[in-house]
Amino acid sequence: MATSSSGPLTPRTAGEVLARSREFFEAKGVDSPRLEAELLVGHAIGLDRLGLYMAMDRPLEKDELTTARELVSRRAKGEPTAYLLGYREFYGRRFQVGPGVLIPRPDTELLVDRARAIAKELEPPKVKTPFVAGISDQPEQADERRITACDLGTGSGCIAITVTLEVPLVRMLAIDISKDALEVARTNAEELKVPKARLGFKEGDGLEVLAAAAPHGVDLLLSNPPYVDPKDHVHLETAVRRYEPDTALFAPQGDPDFWARSLMERRGQLLTLRGRALVELGFDQAPRLLQLAARMAVEVHIHTDLSGIPRLLEFGR
């Protein structure tokens, strides 16, 4: 191999840097070493994965090499790739993320799928009055078809924004107790061009803010609340434990069922007559919540994710 001023082993093309990074991740036990290396090296030189494949022989500039090395080294020490890149894909869209905001998980796409299905069922079969082009947005006509929704604990806004964009009749309120999270969610809404009139944000405790903002309840109550038992923190992946915010992960009062139970208890106040609630669950919550629902005489459905985990609790008023 030709030598260079910085030594014979210094990789110089994108392909060489990629191969070295992948080997380094393999040695460090990083999951999906190839994918992670492609994302980070591509990011360092401003290319997506396809672009990177087309540029394998491209020599790297010195600053690109420095950036790639730093990103790879930080990832190997445990920092999540999404924070290093500054974004994560969710439901086919790119959401900005950063420290202080939970990284959207693919499991949560199930909640969006189900929200879309419910929204279809909630819609009246067709407009009751004949559709007149140009005036169908008049408030009295729009109101009867609108679907009011709330995303409690919005984080990056991935649920609220996706459902608002996917279901044009939805008017969404996104709540979070974290100012940092709300800032990111607002930025994401702007970047993804969500009409301002269809998505609002409020800071504060979810239950209080929602009860005050929607005294007659909402049609769709969506939440991926913090549900990790604080006692289980040692079992979390290092990247999660060390980098993602405690407020987003750990259940209040040391009780993983706190949010699901509170929302079930207050369903009469928080949901409209036709309203449905969807609450994401941790892997072991479903059996306890089924027992609780039976005691409370609440009819619930549990939806299973692609890994076979009972992931989503659904109930009505």
Ligand SMILES: C[S@@+](CC[C@H](N)C(=O)[O-])C[C@H]1O[C@@H](n2cnc3c(N)ncnc32)[C@H](O)[C@@H]1O
């Ligand atoms: C598990 S994260 C979910 C974030 C996002 N919805 C998602 O699915 O990626 C839970 C979110 O709830 C917020 N949160 C925690 N306690 C809250 C409370 N009492 N009221 C409102 N939001 C709360 C956290 O700040 C965090 O953003």
